[in-house]
Amino acid sequence: MPPGPFIDWFPLWLSLRVAAISTAIALVVGLGLAWILANRTFRAKEVLDAAITLPLVLPPTVLGYYLLVLLGRASPIGHLYEWLFGGPLVFTWQAAVVASLFHSTPLLVKSARAAFESVDRSYERAARNLGATELRLFWRVTLPTIRWGVAYGVVLTTARALGEIGAVIVVSSNVAGSTLTLPLLVYQRDSQIGGQVTTSVYAAATELAVLSIAVLLVMTLFGSRRKEAR
Secondary structure (H helix, E strand, C coil): CCCCCCCCHHHHHHHHHHHHHHHHHHHHHHHHHHHHHHHHHCHHHHHHHHHHHHHHHHHHHHHHHHHHHHHCCCCCHHHHHHHCCCCCCCCCCHHHHHHHHHHHHHHHHHHHHHHHHHHCCCHHHHHCCCCCCCCHHHHHHHHHHHHHHHHHHHHHHHHHHHHHCCEEEEEEEECCCCCCCCCHHHHHHHHHHHHCCCHHHHHHHHEEEEEEEHHHHHHHHHHHHHHHCC
C-alpha cells in the first residue's frame, strides 16, 4: 500500500464548502422559482418547469459539457467573470459550485413547490384581509407553514451537491489542493491505482459514508416533521 496520510482534509473541507454555497444559492433561487410555479399561471409555465427539471434527467457529463460551453473563456459569461475577477471561471472550485447548483436546485424546487401547493389558502386570505402585504404574508404565514418541506428539500439539495461528480469534473477538473472534492478524490485515486484500496481512498470513502448517514438521519427527522405538520 503506497504511503500517505490517512486523512486528506482539503477534499472534505472543499466538498463541504461547495455544498454549503451551492445550497445557500439554491435555497434563494429555488424558493422563488417554486413560489412562481405554485402560485402563478402563465403560458410558459410548463416550459419553465421542464427547464428546471432538465438537469435531473440529463447525464451529468452532458450537463457539465453544456456548462463548460456556457461558462468557458470564449462565452459572454466567461468573459464577464474574467473581467470582474481577473481569472477564468472554469477549472476552479467556483465552477464546481455552479455545477453543483445546476444539478441540485431542481430537487429543492420540487420539494418547495409541493410544500407551497399544500398551504391552506384560507390562512393567506385571512392575512390579506387583515392588511398584510405579500412580503409580510410570505415571511409570517407561508414560510412558517412550509418550513419542514423546505428543510427537507435543503437536505436533499445538500446531499446531491456533496455527491456530485460528473458535471463537476468537466467544469472544474480534479486538481489536488484546488478543485479536488471527496467524490473526485475517490474517482481519481481509483482510476490511478486500478481499483487498489489505499489509505487516502479508504479515508475519503469513509468520510463520504459518514456524511451520507448524517444526511439520511436529518432527512428522516425532517420527513417526519413534515408529515406531522400536514
